[in-house]
Amino acid sequence: MAQLVSPSLPPCGTFGALLRACRHRAFLSQAQLAARAELSERTVRDLEAGRVRLPRTDTARLLAEALKLSGPEREGWFASARGSLSRERAEPAVASPSGPAQPPRDVPAQLPLNACGFVGRRYELGRLDAILAEVADQPTAGAVIAMSGTAGVGKTTLAVHWAHHVRDRFPDGQLYVNLRGFDPCGSVVASTKAVRGFLNAFGVPRARIPASLDAQAALYRSLLAGRRVLVLLDNAQDADQVRPLLPGSPGCLVVLTSRNKLTSLVAAEGAHPLAVDLLTTAEARELLTRRLGRERVLAEPRAVEEIIARCARLPLALAVVAARAATHRGFTLAVLAAELRDASGRLDALGSDDPGTDVRTAFAGSYPREEPMMGEVSFVVSDVDNGLRERLNDEINAFNVAATGHADGGLLCIAVRENGGDLRAGLYGWTWGGCGYIDLLWVRNDHRGSGLGTRLLAAAEQEIRRRGCDQVVLSTHSFQAPGFYARFGYQECGRTPAYPRGHDQIHLVKRFS
Numbered sequence: 001m002a003q004l005v006s007p008s009l010p011p012c013g014t015f016g017a018l019l020r021a022c023r024h025r026a027f028l029s030q031a032q033l034a035a036r037a038e039l040s041e042r043t044v045r046d047l048e049a050g051r052v053r054l055p056r057t058d059t060a061r062l063l064a065e066a067l068k069l070s071g072p073e074r075e076g077w078f079a080s081a082r083g084s085l086s087r088e089r090a091e092p093a094v095a096s097p098s099g100p101a102q103p104p105r106d107v108p109a110q111l112p113l114n115a116c117g118f119v120g121r122r123y124e125l126g127r128l129d130a131i132l133a134e135v136a137d138q139p140t141a142g143a144v145i146a147m148s149g150t151a152g153v154g155k156t157t158l159a160v161h162w163a164h165h166v167r168d169r170f171p172d173g174q175l176y177v178n179l180r181g182f183d184p185c186g187s188v189v190a191s192t193k194a195v196r197g198f199l200n201a202f203g204v205p206r207a208r209i210p211a212s213l214d215a216q217a218a219l220y221r222s223l224l225a226g227r228r229v230l231v232l233l234d235n236a237q238d239a240d241q242v243r244p245l246l247p248g249s250p251g252c253l254v255v256l257t258s259r260n261k262l263t264s265l266v267a268a269e270g271a272h273p274l275a276v277d278l279l280t281t282a283e284a285r286e287l288l289t290r291r292l293g294r295e296r297v298l299a300e301p302r303a304v305e306e307i308i309a310r311c312a313r314l315p316l317a318l319a320v321v322a323a324r325a326a327t328h329r330g331f332t333l334a335v336l337a338a339e340l341r342d343a344s345g346r347l348d349a350l351g352s353d354d355p356g357t358d359v360r361t362a363f364a365g366s367y368p369r370e371e372p373m374m375g376e377v378s379f380v381v382s383d384v385d386n387g388l389r390e391r392l393n394d395e396i397n398a399f400n401v402a403a404t405g406h407a408d409g410g411l412l413c414i415a416v417r418e419n420g421g422d423l424r425a426g427l428y429g430w431t432w433g434g435c436g437y438i439d440l441l442w443v444r445n446d447h448r449g450s451g452l453g454t455r456l457l458a459a460a461e462q463e464i465r466r467r468g469c470d471q472v473v474l475s476t477h478s479f480q481a482p483g484f485y486a487r488f489g490y491q492e493c494g495r496t497p498a499y500p501r502g503h504d505q506i507h508l509v510k511r512f513s
């Protein structure tokens, strides 16, 4: 009886499971398959969910055609549709006397957060959908999509947004790695580290991971063979960095982003190139509207047009300006436009096609600039300038928020006071991007050892968790109390030797499980 199902059909127990597996293999959503087969979406849904156990003959035929099944696959399909499957085949994953139960598989779901407020890109999204459909029609070929474009143009944002949109077509997992190909600090991720990360994501124990890159890549390809996995390789430097991360078999789709065109991947691996360009003026206006609110944008149409033009329709630049406008609600958009006008010499560079331009650094460093670039400037060195600190804080904060898409952070201050109001202990820090950061924790001398520090740290951790964070980081010194944090599960993740002279600064992290 098992012969009735072709070995090339996914080995599934029920007709519903077979339908789902074939649909996934064809990269179709339920709605798309229903439309192709000219059936209702509900019919597909009910069959997959087992609410309708077997299809009518007509339905089975329409679905087989929509899924382009032929030869022995088609025969197997109809056998399954008639319910003529052997019992062993029907329940393969359940423990049976003939063999142990299959261990549960790790299904990685590594896509980063899909930032809200995504705008535009209709053409690019349509092109990505079309490539996916094309790949589904040639089930023997794997596919690579290579997105390229200048710094800050929105490659990562687009790739992550689309990946979320199609992730249910990749039931065996979604892998993501930021390869940091253009990191200003030069910390490019080596291919071997990225492959190891992927192997870990599939639950391969460290001890089983081979030492050489070739062997790791081979293991990775074997693991992905026969699976439907979406692999997002973000911010790739060059083709050599990504080659070991390309699965060798059909069924997987790779989307990679890079400031470089990676033409050798297009030539040698048949990657589909997708150039990501600046936003249109309408899309740029929509981006500002989403972030600043319709009212504010409609109130100052001329300033909005100037901001768009001066940002050269570059999403990162627009996002930085929008973040500045959002954090300084007292500023009119005309004031922001004027700031940009002053800084235009630098900003013109942002619209260039030079992939080497690090727009994040250029923009962070140049904007807003209140003195003329080449004119008189004064460097005032002083001991105390709280206004300056606040201002720098605001600027960097606005930039960080725009660059990462994480919402503004929040301060975390806990004061422990005596009834009379005297301070006994205190803690200062902040939370941002899912992390807590403890900057200062202090307990008055006469209360050290009283358990106050413990309670203070516990209160801080509780609040950090409440804000949705999953880790806390802090730095302490070797002459302070590193042992105190160790007792709470903080682990050393690095140190700055001889800071201050004769001591070390110790960096600690604690991850909440």
Ligand SMILES: Nc1ncnc2c1ncn2[C@@H]1O[C@H](COP(=O)(O)OP(=O)(O)OP(=O)(O)O)[C@@H](O)[C@H]1O
Residues within 6 Å of the ligand: 117, 118, 119, 120, 121, 149, 150, 151, 152, 153, 154, 155, 156, 157, 158, 235, 257, 258, 259, 287, 315, 316, 317, 319, 360, 402, 403, 404, 405
């Ligand atoms: N389609 C979009 N809708 C809304 N905001 C966007 C869009 N594209 C980009 N942005 C904003 O621009 C910022 C920069 O985009 P992104 O990081 O995707 O650029 P990139 O091309 O990947 O840059 P890099 O080359 O530096 O990696 C994002 O943090 C986001 O705030």
Ligand SMILES: [Mg+2]
Residues within 6 Å of the ligand: 155, 156, 157, 234, 235, 257
């Ligand atoms: Mg990017």
